[in-house]
Amino acid sequence: MFQGSMVAMVTPMQTDGAIDDEGLARLVEFHVENHTDAIIAVGTTGESATLDHGEHTRVIARIVELANGRIPVIGGTGANSTSEAINLTAGAREAGVNACLLVTPYYNKPTQEGLYRHFRAIAEAVDIPQILYNVPGRTACDMLPETVARLADIPNIVGIKEATGDLDRIKALVDQCGSEFEIYSGEDWLAMQAIVAGGRGVISVTANVAPAQMHDMCMRALDGDVDGARRIDDSLQPLHKALFLESNPIPAKWAVSQLGLMGPGIRLPLTPLSEKFHDQVRLAMQTASEALAA
Numbered sequence: 001m002f003q004g005s006m007v008a009m010v011t012p013m014q015t016d017g018a019i020d021d022e023g024l025a026r027l028v029e030f031h032v033e034n035h036t037d038a039i040i041a042v043g044t045t046g047e048s049a050t051l052d053h054g055e056h057t058r059v060i061a062r063i064v065e066l067a068n069g070r071i072p073v074i075g076g077t078g079a080n081s082t083s084e085a086i087n088l089t090a091g092a093r094e095a096g097v098n099a100c101l102l103v104t105p106y107y108n109k110p111t112q113e114g115l116y117r118h119f120r121a122i123a124e125a126v127d128i129p130q131i132l133y134n135v136p137g138r139t140a141c142d143m144l145p146e147t148v149a150r151l152a153d154i155p156n157i158v159g160i161k162e163a164t165g166d167l168d169r170i171k172a173l174v175d176q177c178g179s180e181f182e183i184y185s186g187e188d189w190l191a192m193q194a195i196v197a198g199g200r201g202v203i204s205v206t207a208n209v210a211p212a213q214m215h216d217m218c219m220r221a222l223d224g225d226v227d228g229a230r231r232i233d234d235s236l237q238p239l240h241k242a243l244f245l246e247s248n249p250i251p252a253k254w255a256v257s258q259l260g261l262m263g264p265g266i267r268l269p270l271t272p273l274s275e276k277f278h279d280q281v282r283l284a285m286q287t288a289s290e291a292l293a294a
Contacts, residue, residue, distance in 0.1 A: 013265030
């Protein structure tokens with residue numbers, strides 16, 4: 001259903017933490033103009049953990065309104081409570097998203113059977129395409145390929161964002177889940193290799209800063225132009241690394257603010273990017289920009 005470079009978009013905020021509606025409008029236009037293939041609204045990079053439920057749904061609805069059908073919008077609606085995830089997913093569906101992205105339950109460490117029942121319950125409760133999201137480095141919960149393969153049999157569970165950083169895991173998912181189930185890299189630095197291995201794209205932090213380059217890299221990889229994709233990927237590797245010098249989305253929000261698309265606002269407990277990293281992020285942005293110009 002979706003492929004290519006799908007941006008896990010930052011949520012612009014004022015310095016007091018209020019949602020910046022004008023910044024949202026600029027960001028949506030930026031991604032439409034630069035051929036981003038989909039927007040993930042209010043995911044991890046969108047500071048979902050610091051938005052209350054009302055804000056969560058309002059921001060998703062506003063992004064859908066701003067996109068106006070020009071670019072798919074996927075709402076981040078995962079939670080570690082099944083009933084909460086159902087409510088968030090239903091709210092995103094009402095807002096008009098094209099699909100939802102649901103992270104594995106964090107902190108409470110469910111079993112594999114618990115994960116299966118959690119996602120099955122959401123899929124049965126809300127009739128909308130749903131993409132699973134496995135990121136054990138954040139959640140302390142790793143959903144194994146065998147569990148994903150069981151969930152892939154549910155018609156409206158259509159794919160997974162796999163963020164273990166393990167290419168063998170990507171290959172196992174491609175092998176076990178069937179051709180109709182879409183595998184997306186959750187790691188920018190691995191995205192090109194994941195697509196070559198049978199994945200359909202990436203849910204990207206880097207696309208916040210270099211959307212045209214990420215789109216071009218993904219399209220080349222999907223079209224079988226591995227050498228062309230690798231050239232772009234090589235130029236982006238410093239940026240992939242720089243955007244994780246501190247916890248995501250701290251560097252990404254600073255970088256987007258440097259592009260003039262929004263202010264530097266971020267919510268506690270996250271803090272602005274440490275000044276000692278500014279030059280490194282700025283240099284990586286310049287390297288990516290020069291590669292696009294070339």
